[in-house]
Each structure stands twice: as C-alpha cells, then as structure tokens.
C-alpha cells in the first residue's frame with residue numbers, strides 16, 4: 417500500500433504492483449484511479465465505480481477487495497441488470513421454502529454469501545425502484561430478512577457498486593432514490609474511457625497478444641506499427657473489453673507470426689477517433705520534417721463519411737427535425753441527403769460506402785457490450 421503522504425517507497429511499490437498485477441496500463445489517468453483504490457480500500461467504506469462499459473469496473477472492484485483487510489474473505493458479484501426483476505430480491509436477500517411459487521427450498525442470498533467480505537453490485541443503476549429501500553436499509557443497518565421469513569439476519573458486508581449510468585441524472589428524473597444515491601456515492605471512482613487514456617493501448621495490446629497467443633499455442637513475433645497506429649486512432653466505444661476481443665480476433669487471423677490489423681473498415685468508420693489522432697501518432701514517430709506515412713492520411717471525403725456516419729449512429733439515422741443529423745451538422749436535411757448520396761452512405765446492409773457487408777449499426781452493436789446472461793451473476 418502506498419503511504420497517504422506521497423510516493424510509495426520501493427517495497428510498497430513492489431507490493432502494490434503485485435496487488436494490481438492484473439491491471440495493465442501506466443497512463444496518468446489509470447495511475448490516479450489506482451491511487452484512489454489504495455486510498456479507499458482499507459477504509460471499508462462503500463465505493464461507487466463509474467465508467468463506460470468495458471473500462472474495467474469489475475477489475476477495480478476486485479482490486480479494492482484484494483487490497484482491503486477483507487482479502488481472503490468472499491468476493492461476491494451480482495449484476496443487477498442480468499437478473500429478472502422477480503428474482504432479484506431473492507437473489508440479494510435469499511428466501512425461505514414456500515416464500516413464493518417455485519421456492520421449493522430455502523436459498524441463501526448474495527448478502528449472506530458475502531458476509532465478512534465484499535459484495536459487488538454491478539449495474540446498480542438497473543436496480544428497480546421497488547428494491548431500493550431494502551438495499552438502503554441493509555447498507556445502513558447491515559441487517560435484512562430473507563423473503564418469507566421474519567427472522568432478521570445481521571451481516572458485515574462491504575458494498576462496492578458500479579454503473580455506466582449517470583445516477584445523479586436518474587435521481588433528477590426520479591428513476592433512482594436520492595437517499596440511496598447519496599449512501600452509495602460515499603467514495604466515487606471514475607474510470608476514464610480508453611480513448612481518454614490512449615497511453616495504455618500499446619501495453620494492453622501486448623498483454624492480450626501474450627494471453628491469447630499462449631492460449632492458442634501461436635507465436636506472434638511482430639506487432640506492426642501500422643496495427644498499433646490503427647489501434648491508437650480508434651475510438652474504442654467498447655473500451656478494454658473491445659480491445660481484448662479485437663486482439664483475440666487478430667491472433668486467430670495471424671498465420672505468419674505477424675499481428676494483422678483486425679479493425680474492419682466499418683469499425684474504423686464507426687468508432688474512429690478524429691483521424692488527427694492517427695496523424696499525431698505518425699508525427700510523433702516520424703523524423704522532424706518528414707511527412708507522416710500516407711496510409712494514415714485520410715481524404716476529406718473519408719473524414720466527412722466517418723463523421724456523418726457517427727452522427728447518424730447517434731441519431732438512429734434520423735436526418736431531419738431538431739434531433740436529426742441535419743440539425744447537429746448544421747446543414748439542411750436535403751443537403752445532407754445529397755451529401756450522403758455522393759459519399760455512398762445508405763442505411764441498409766447493402767450500402768457500399770464502407771465496402772463492407774456489415775451495416776454501420778451492426779458494426780456498432782458488434783462492439784457493444786455482450787448481452788449478459790443470468791450466469792454472469794456469479795459468485796466467487
């Protein structure tokens with residue numbers, strides 16, 4: 417653990433590195449997240465982890481548990497979005513036999529399973545309003561009753577919750593109870609999206625190349641600069657999970673020891689950062705005065721096409737009206753339509769703008785979070 421007074425000493429640094437061994441990356445943004453983890457872990461306080469899908473919220477929750485005095489006790493996870501409403505209460509608090517139709521035996525809930533340890537409630541923003549007072553009570557009083565029982569159970573559980581939603585906005589819309597929000601928001605930790613910590617990309621790529629090449633028994637001897645440049649310029653809407661999946665795809669595709677660029681043109685168009693990012697990468701690696709590699713210089717049309725596709729993706733392909741792409745791009749809808757025609761942008765799977773069989777919408781949903789099954793709500 418680092419001291420609270422400044423930089424960790426070498427031994428502390430070594431211990432810290434071991435504790436965070438699974439967390440790859442050395443960007444300043446990630447380092448400051450880890451410093452927050454170190455600060456809060458030993459306190460036992462409730463932590464709220466905020467971040468887009470795939471940024472590593474669960475990894476951070478586990479790190480908080482591992483660095484805390486509860487390490488060695490249970491770490492129990494429940495994904496509130498993965499459990500049907502009717503079953504969620506029983507999952508959390510357990511039930512007695514006969515508590516409801518189908519309750520043929522008594523069942524221990526996640527709070528009891530996590531006793532003395534940590535309960536990680538993922539997607540807390542999806543917790544139904546009806547269950548929120550019960551959760552508030554158990555956080556405040558550390559006691560609850562199983563469904564169908566009047567017996568009160570006392571427990572000692574540290575709660576770590578996570579969400580990709582803006583809970584304060586949900587509170588403003590009366591979709592989330594303010595008292596529960598304040599109780600959860602004791603110590604918020606925000607994990608920045610990968611596009612805001614591009615310094616981590618290279619290390620993550622190397623890490624996952626290592627993981628997948630070992631797993632598949634393949635030798636990857638070279639990760640070309642062009643592949644790294646493509647990764648560095650991409651926007652990563654699915655964050656580290658998406659990067660992990662794309663590296664896996666690239667390792668599967670590699671048959672000559674070289675890691676190919678796994679990003680399809682559709683993915684690049686849908687999720688690319690402003691291409692200046694790529695140019696900057698080239699510039700940084702190019703001798704002063706030399707021109708960046710032409711391969712990374714997009715034509716104006718390419719940039720227009722990518723930007724229009726991104727805006728259309730946001731508006732659900734709505735072109736006119738105050739929420740349409742025309743209004744966002746500040747051009748008349750008819751002008752936008754003719755521009756789309758000229759650039760070959762069409763909203764169907766056969767559009768040819770990207771030379772791809774995949775529609776942009778499909779490309780995006782391919783990157784998006786995989787549907788979680790009930791089995792994701794696992795226990796360790």
Ligand SMILES: Nc1ncnc2c1ncn2[C@@H]1O[C@H](COP(=O)(O)OP(=O)(O)OP(=O)(O)O)[C@@H](O)[C@H]1O
Pocket residue numbers: 438439440441467468469470471472473474475476538580656657660785
């Ligand atoms: N810094 C990192 N180093 C190594 N692996 C990482 C890192 N961040 C995330 N991952 C990996 O990326 C995947 C997604 O991470 P995780 O499940 O923790 O994200 P999440 O934010 O909880 O996602 P979701 O919101 O969809 O539940 C996991 O396989 C995790 O191990």
